[in-house]
Amino acid sequence: MNELRQSLAGQIDHDGDDLVGFLSDFVRARSPNPPGDTREAAAVLTRFLDAAGIDFEIIAPQAEMPNIVASFEGGAGPGPHLVLNGHIDVFPVEDASVWARDPWSGDIDDGRVWGRGVIDMKCGTAAITRTFAYLHDVADRLKGRLTLTCVSDEETVGPWGARWLVENRRDAVLGDCLLSAEATGPHAIYFAERGVFWLTITIKTPGGHGAYGHTTPSASRVGADLIRDLAEIETIEGKLSDNVAAILGRAQTSIDVSHGAGASEILNKVTVNVAQVNAGIKNNMIPARCEIVLDVRLPIGLTKADVMPAIEAIVARYPEASIDHGEVLDPNWCDPDHPLVQILQTNAQALTGIRPDPIVCLGMTDARLWRYGGIPAFTYGSTTEGTAGIDENVTIDDYLHVVKAHTLSAFDYLTL
Numbered sequence: 001m002n003e004l005r006q007s008l009a010g011q012i013d014h015d016g017d018d019l020v021g022f023l024s025d026f027v028r029a030r031s032p033n034p035p036g037d038t039r040e041a042a043a044v045l046t047r048f049l050d051a052a053g054i055d056f057e058i059i060a061p062q063a064e065m066p067n068i069v070a071s072f073e074g075g076a077g078p079g080p081h082l083v084l085n086g087h088i089d090v091f092p093v094e095d096a097s098v099w100a101r102d103p104w105s106g107d108i109d110d111g112r113v114w115g116r117g118v119i120d121m122k123c124g125t126a127a128i129t130r131t132f133a134y135l136h137d138v139a140d141r142l143k144g145r146l147t148l149t150c151v152s153d154e155e156t157v158g159p160w161g162a163r164w165l166v167e168n169r170r171d172a173v174l175g176d177c178l179l180s181a182e183a184t185g186p187h188a189i190y191f192a193e194r195g196v197f198w199l200t201i202t203i204k205t206p207g208g209h210g211a212y213g214h215t216t217p218s219a220s221r222v223g224a225d226l227i228r229d230l231a232e233i234e235t236i237e238g239k240l241s242d243n244v245a246a247i248l249g250r251a252q253t254s255i256d257v258s259h260g261a262g263a264s265e266i267l268n269k270v271t272v273n274v275a276q277v278n279a280g281i282k283n284n285m286i287p288a289r290c291e292i293v294l295d296v297r298l299p300i301g302l303t304k305a306d307v308m309p310a311i312e313a314i315v316a317r318y319p320e321a322s323i324d325h326g327e328v329l330d331p332n333w334c335d336p337d338h339p340l341v342q343i344l345q346t347n348a349q350a351l352t353g354i355r356p357d358p359i360v361c362l363g364m365t366d367a368r369l370w371r372y373g374g375i376p377a378f379t380y381g382s383t384t385e386g387t388a389g390i391d392e393n394v395t396i397d398d399y400l401h402v403v404k405a406h407t408l409s410a411f412d413y414l415t416l
C-alpha cells in the first residue's frame with residue numbers, strides 16, 4: 001500500500017506542468033457570479049474528465065449553472081463514502097483597470113497562477129478534480145466509494161448548486177464524509193462555520209425642519225443610540241461541548257494566524273456588523289426615518305432564538321423602532337476528532353512541516369449543507385490571502401500541495 005501511495009505522490013510531481021496548465025485554463029474560463037454562468041468553466045473540467053475516461057453526470061436545474069457529479073465504487077470492499085466538493089463560480093471583477101494584468105488571464109508567471117477566483121476557489125476545485133482522477137486510476141485498491149461534486153451558484157449562496165444537489169440528489173452526494181478544498185491557509189482545517197442572520201431595524205419619528213429640533217425626535221439620533229446599545233450583545237458567548245472547547249483552546253495561535261489577530265477573541269462570541277444605515281433626505285430636515293441593517297454572526301452552539309431576546313430588549317428601549325427579519329443560516333459543526341482530520345493533519349505536516357488545527361470558519365461555505373445533513377464535513381485548502389482581491393493569485397507550490405494533500409488524504413481515508 002505504501003508503494004502505491006508513493007507512486008501517487010510521484011505521479012503528482014511528474015504531472016506538475018500539466019496540473020498548472022489545467023488550473024490556468026480553468027481560471028481563463030470566466031465564471032463570475034453574479035451573473036453565475038459557469039458553462040465555459042465547467043467545460044474545462046468535463047473535457048478533462050472525458051479525456052481521462054471518467055464517467056460523469058451534468059446536473060443543471062438551471063441551464064447556465066451546471067453541476068458536475070462523478071462517482072466510483074472502490075474494488076477493495078466496503079468502506080466509507082467520501083465526497084469531494086468544490087465550486088466553479090467565482091466573485092466578479094469590480095474594476096479590471098486597477099489590476100496589473102487581465103483578471104481572466106490565468107497567467108503562469110513568477111511561480112504563481114494569476115486571475116480572479118484562483119484562490120476562491122478554482123485552485124481547490126481543480127485540485128479535487130485531479131484528486132478524483134488520481135484515485136479513479138487506483139479504484140481497485142480503494143474501499144468504499146468516492147464522489148466528486150463540482151458545483152455552481154456558491155458565491156451568492158444561491159439555490160442551484162450544492163443546495164439543490166443535497167436536497168434533490170441526497171443519495172448520490174451526501175455520502176458519509178465531505179472533504180472540501182475551499183481556501184483555509186496552511187494552519188487550519190475547518191470543521192465548523194459560524195452562523196448568520198440579518199435584521200432590519202426601522203425607526204420612525206414625525207421628523208421636521210432642521211431648525212426645530214425641539215419639536216421631534218430625530219430618527220437618525222435614535223438610531224445612533226440604538227446602534228451603541230447593540231454592542232451589549234457582543235458579550236454573548238457560544239455553547240461549546242468539552243472536546244470542541246479544548247480543541248479551540250489549543251488552537252488560539254492557528255486561529256489568529258488563519259483569520260487575523262484578534263480572531264480567537266471573537267470566534268466564540270456573537271458579533272454585530274452594522275451593515276447599512278440609511279436616514280434623511282435633505283440637509284435641512286430632521287430625518288423621520290432611519291433604517292439599520294444588521295448582519296449578526298453566531299458562534300457555534302447558538303441559534304438566532306438564543307440571541308433575539310437580548311436584541312428585542314434593546315430595541316424595546318426605543319418605542320420608535322421596529323424589527324423586520326431576514327434570512328437565517330444556523331452555525332454548523334461536526335466532530336473535530338474525526339479520522340479524516342487526523343489524516344489531513346498528518347499529511348499536511350509531512351508535506352509542509354505545518355500541522356493544521358481544526359478551527360471554525362468565520363464565513364460560510366457549501367460545506368455547511370453537508371453538516372446540516374448530519375454529515376461530517378472538513379475543509380482544507382490553499383492560502384486565503386488575497387481572496388476576492390485585486391491581482392488574486394496562488395503560488396504553484398501551494399496549489400500542488402493542495403493536490404497532493406487531498407489525493408493522499410482521500411487515499412488514506414479510503415484504505416483505512
Ligand SMILES: [Zn+2]
Binds near residue numbers: 087154182
Ligand atoms: Zn468559496
